[in-house]
Amino acid sequence: MRDVSKLAGVSTMTVSRVLADPSIVAPDTRERVMRAVDQLGYVPDLVAGSLSSRRTNFVGLILPTLTNSNFADTAQGLAEALGQSYQLLIGYTLYRAGEEERLVRSLLARRPQGIVVAGTLHTASTRRMLLAAGIPVVEIWDAPGAPLDRAVGFSNFEAGRAAARHLLSLGHRRIVAIGSEADGDRRDARGEARLQGFAAVLREEGVETGLILRHGPAPVSYAHGAAAMKLLLRDMPDVEGVFAVSDGSAFGALMECRRQGIDVPGRISLMGFGDFEVGRECEPAISTIRVDAKGIGMKTGQLLRDLIDGRDAGAPQSIDLGIEVVPRGTTALPCRASVSNQAMQGSEP
Template identity: 55%
Template sequence: MSPAPKKSASRALSAQRPTIRDVSRLAGVSRMTVSRVIRDLDLVLPETRARVNKAIADLGYVPDRAAGSLSSRRTGFIALMLPTLTNANFAAVAHGLTEALRADNYHLLITYTDYSLAEEERQLKNLLARRPEAIVLTGAAHSRTASRMLLAANIPIIEVADLPRQPIEHAVGFSNYQVGRTAARYLIEKGFKRIGAVASSNEGDVIDHRGEERMRGFEDELRNTGMATNLVLRHGKAPVSYDHGAASIAILLEREPRIEAVFAVSDLSAVGVVMESQRRGITVPQALSVIGFGDFEIGRVINPPLTTVHVDFRELGQRTGQLILNLLSGDASQTPQIIDVGLKVIARDSVKGLR
């Protein structure tokens, strides 16, 4: 007499999370209609829509995007791979990207590699399994397998921050090489003769390729102007910090006490240069001029305020987001886009006006 325990019966236990089917039953419509209401496809009669929405609210139904993704073949994920989040500029990229993508309800999948290529490869593998619709990463260097995986993924690839000489596909950023040249030019035009620079070592397992590009540009500009590059110092491990700058300027001062101006590969390092100099009684900018890169908040706050090469990373993120939206909506030309957001020197007080 008692009915055989059917599967549908056991499913009826309300402990289960409600599905679109439960909503459709309660509202007395088909699953498809519920799906339409959820996605706002407005081919639904207002009263039907209201009934469905009530059912959704009553049941506390939350759509399952994994199931939706599987069916529609669109995940709504955008992958973002950064070297670290503990860097205000990279954080700003993430911020700008989010802003641009928020309206279209894309979800950012953020990972960071701690500047390790091996980790990048590992992360990438995991990331691709989530089927992102586009992938954003910092340019410069990737492992062989990483590059292959990227291309095989067959989705838009956008390299950001660094503008690589050979972009994989699209790129939004600035030229680190130009940063170096610009900084050198700035110091040269101010009339300095004994010009130095500090960066991390370009040997070892963790290499700051972006910083190294800046150094290359700096050295090239010095050479092109017929100036010596013997005060361009590579020292210590990436990522550079306050302590790195302090240690580096100590070395440089020993090598050439009459050094006039220094470019630091990052503001963080530049601040260390300034502070250590002051500690030794070398006043900035009277006795030593310093220019950094990145325009970190810290540079605005120290005394004297730091002259620096500035890139708008937030805008960089936003433009990347817009590019992605264009690419995915399909109305953009599919030819690789290379967008240079440019850079500029922000003159504060840490560089003396010789001229």
């Protein structure tokens, strides 16, 4: 830093201010310092800085997977809201509770300024560590009544309810939800909550409640949706409507229907969740439950900045950003004539 200050003709304190928060330094001075930094190839020693200030200026983010575009959008929104003041260190669990526990322990050993974790179901050890951490903890992608500290998301249970109500409103009665099944400590708790919300509406409406297909481990994918749809069509050829807990799975289900020559939505209505780009751009476009994935990240980042800087010392709270049903080309009123014709054709020798 002394070398940079000599080359730029400023004090080491000015160099420190430029590197810590460029906005508080005059533009011409900032430019001279950064030009010197570039010429010398200087990289600040953040470990040394954190030892003196006890601020590491990084936030830990734990996600189930890095391949889901919604989680990627959330990470982007969080990074944008945190700005240059904080850096993200991202880990992923592949939906394993034990891996989440390991990541939490590893992150806390590095003294983050805050931790963001997807979901609200944790091992007892993870809960104890997070409660004792003494830093802001934000659970995302759910809206629990009693979060550990803060939560930003929506009700996955209500998302499942909304999907069932939409399919029933179109006149469908043989409707099914497809998701993943638990595999040891590998479990998609948010997808399971959507399945439970779906089943709850069926019970309330007096519709058959056993129509939930859990197939394969999390995370769901295009291949998962195709395989689940193939099983469903084999075991329940008269199905009228299908809700997949992810647009990725719904896309796979749509492709399986095409392979079998089944008209969507003329013969079967199909819904997904998440409003993925693939669901918007395929033909027909997939009806879905939209959530503001990037908005979850943005809101979480703003909340973290307030908590870290001491501007929000309120009680634990849960912020629900809501959901939206988005009807598109894969859901429609049932075509009874088509169903009857297919049933008659299937009965012919």
